[in-house]
Amino acid sequence: MSSVRRVNLCYQNCSAPHSCTTTAFEQLENMKMKQLGKTGESISELCLGAMYFGSRLDRETSFELLDRYYDAGGRVIDTANVYATWVEGHEEPESESLLGEWITERGIRDEVTIATKVGAEYGNVPRSLEPKVIQEEVDRSRERLGIETIDLLYVHVDDPETPQVDVMRTLAEQVDVGNVRYIGASNMPAWRIARANCIAEERNWPRFEFVQPRFSYLIPERNPSFDAAVQLPMTDELVDYCVTADLTVLPYSPTLGGCYGRDDRSIPDTYVRSENRLKMALVEELADRHDVSGNTIVLAWMLERDHPTVPIVGCSTLKQLEMNLAASDVIFTDEECRRLNGIENYGFDKWAQRSA
Numbered sequence: 005m006s007s008v009r010r011v012n013l014c015y016q017n018c019s020a021p022h023s024c025t026t027t028a029f030e031q032l033e034n035m036k037m038k039q040l041g042k043t044g045e046s047i048s049e050l051c052l053g054a055m056y057f058g059s060r061l062d063r064e065t066s067f068e069l070l071d072r073y074y075d076a077g078g079r080v081i082d083t084a085n086v087y088a089t090w091v092e093g094h095e096e097p098e099s100e101s102l103l104g105e106w107i108t109e110r111g112i113r114d115e116v117t118i119a120t121k122v123g124a125e126y127g128n129v130p131r132s133l134e135p136k137v138i139q140e141e142v143d144r145s146r147e148r149l150g151i152e153t154i155d156l157l158y159v160h161v162d163d164p165e166t167p168q169v170d171v172m173r174t175l176a177e178q179v180d181v182g183n184v185r186y187i188g189a190s191n192m193p194a195w196r197i198a199r200a201n202c203i204a205e206e207r208n209w210p211r212f213e214f215v216q217p218r219f220s221y222l223i224p225e226r227n228p229s230f231d232a233a234v235q236l237p238m239t240d241e242l243v244d245y246c247v248t249a250d251l252t253v254l255p256y257s258p259t260l261g262g263c264y265g266r267d268d269r270s271i272p273d274t275y276v277r278s279e280n281r282l283k284m285a286l287v288e289e290l291a292d293r294h295d296v297s298g299n300t301i302v303l304a305w306m307l308e309r310d311h312p313t314v315p316i317v318g319c320s321t322l323k324q325l326e327m328n329l330a331a332s333d334v335i336f337t338d339e340e341c342r343r344l345n346g347i348e349n350y351g352f353d354k355w356a357q358r359s360a
């Protein structure tokens with residue numbers, strides 16, 4: 005059985021972390037850390053996704069989720085310059101601004117790691133990684149977030165039109181002037197990330213230290229077309245590259261909209277495959293055995309991976325957040341791990357064994 009996470013009710017009666025109770029500090033110790041690439045730094049093992057903060061989720065709900073995540077020891081939050089301009093009535097990016105307000109009101113800038121992204125299209129900003137776009141968008145993100153330095157900056161989506169050497173040079177300049185600390189790549193094929201990192205390493209520029217692919221326990225069909233044209237799933241090659249070159253993996257959409265634990269969310273069509281039926285049955289069995297949601301089981305499986313993996317949890321209620329935080333407390337037996345990993349997995353395990 006997994007242990008039950010103590011619920012700190014601090015978010016209900018305390019809006020400032022400095023006045024949190026000891027329980028908050030005890031819980032802080034509960035959130036384990038994962039290494040961040042080769043930077044020598046670590047981040048909390050669960051990242052909070054802020055995609056709909058300030059748009060679908062109002063300010064009060066967003067602040068409650070942020071406070072609860074903070075009280076549980078969470079210290080890394082994911083946003084983007086584009087979030088969430090596709091939501092009707094929210095054509096201006098609101099997630100970064102809301103996060104900026106929360107950081108300022110709570111006075112915790114130095115305690116949290118803020119990740120944002122550049123490169124996707126919104127308003128008058130094109131889908132592009134041209135130097136001018138990166139420079140202007142980094143400045144706009146810093147302004148909206150109200151911070152001098154973006155801790156983690158992702159390229160949100162690849163740009164085959166802009167030479168990679170120009171992209172990596174521009175990112176290096178942003179790090180050099182102190183606008184950005186570390187860089188990562190989202191929705192980019194493994195070979196392009198590896199190529200960009202070679203370009204950077206040859207010139208002593210910063211390399212991509214972490215990646216953010218669409219990655220869950222279920223594996224989609226080959227060449228899936230996801231709703232947003234930018235989204236690229238995890239691949240065997242990307243797992244292999246991240247393991248070989250020590251890049252941290254931060255999976256997005258890890259629960260596929262919560263489909264592992266709720267009757268009103270079916271598995272997305274592109275994931276309907278025979279292997280996934282077996283996987284779903286196993287997730288349900290383990291959810292019953294550990295007395296948690298199937299979503300918790302999937303997040304716990306990610307945390308169990310040998311390679312540093314930090315799922316980005318998206319939630320719209322405190323109850324969902326509690327279920328997702330509970331992933332840290334699930335302990336699988338060796339047999340359970342073997343079964344979870346035994347159906348179908350990413351990577352080239354047999355190759356690694358052969359060359360060892």
Ligand SMILES: NC(=O)c1ccc[n+]([C@@H]2O[C@H](COP(=O)([O-])OP(=O)(O)OC[C@H]3O[C@@H](n4cnc5c(N)ncnc54)[C@H](OP(=O)(O)O)[C@@H]3O)[C@@H](O)[C@H]2O)c1
Nearest residue numbers: 053054055082256257258259260261262299316318320327
């Ligand atoms: N790099 C990229 O291209 C990219 C793309 C997408 C997302 N992201 C990042 O990844 C984060 C998470 O992505 P996502 O929202 O797509 O993740 P997700 O895990 O696929 O979906 C999150 C949604 O699933 C439901 N859910 C989550 N936990 C649940 C639980 N325990 N029980 C029941 N339902 C649950 C909720 O749906 P309801 O709100 O409908 O109840 C929640 O809003 C985003 O916030 C963003 O930061 C990045």
